[in-house]
Amino acid sequence: xxxxxxxxxxxVPFDVEVTGxxxxxxxxxxxxxxxxxxxxxxxxxxxxxxxxxxxxxxxVRRVLAVLAEHGxxxxxxxxxxxxxxxxxxxxxAVS
Numbered sequence: 001x002x003x004x005x006x007x008x009x010x011x012v013p014f015d016v017e018v019t020g021x022x023x024x025x026x027x028x029x030x031x032x033x034x035x036x037x038x039x040x041x042x043x044x045x046x047x048x049x050x051x052x053x054x055x056x057x058x059x060v061r062r063v064l065a066v067l068a069e070h071g072x073x074x075x076x077x078x079x080x081x082x083x084x085x086x087x088x089x090x091x092x093a094v095s
Contacts, residue, residue, distance in 0.1 A: 009071035
């Protein structure tokens with residue numbers, strides 16, 4: 001199931017799907033794509049003290065962290081729960 005993120009960046013609503021491809025991490029919003037491109041190569045923090053992790057969900061977590069830092073994430077769907085049954089969403093990413 002694809003990961004879908006909805007929110008607001010620069011006062012403009014977005015609805016994107018995360019592709020998992022670092023070269024083109026999302027589809028659905030040129031504004032979000034431009035924001036992610038401007039942050040390419042930077043390490044997005046996924047929590048108050050942790051750097052971006054390794055593993056399969058790295059791109060999803062990076063996209064969420066950048067969007068939470070520069071906008072407001074309103075909803076996330078399609079994430080598989082972690083071992084504790086919680087979705088792997090960065091701390092504070094969803095308002």
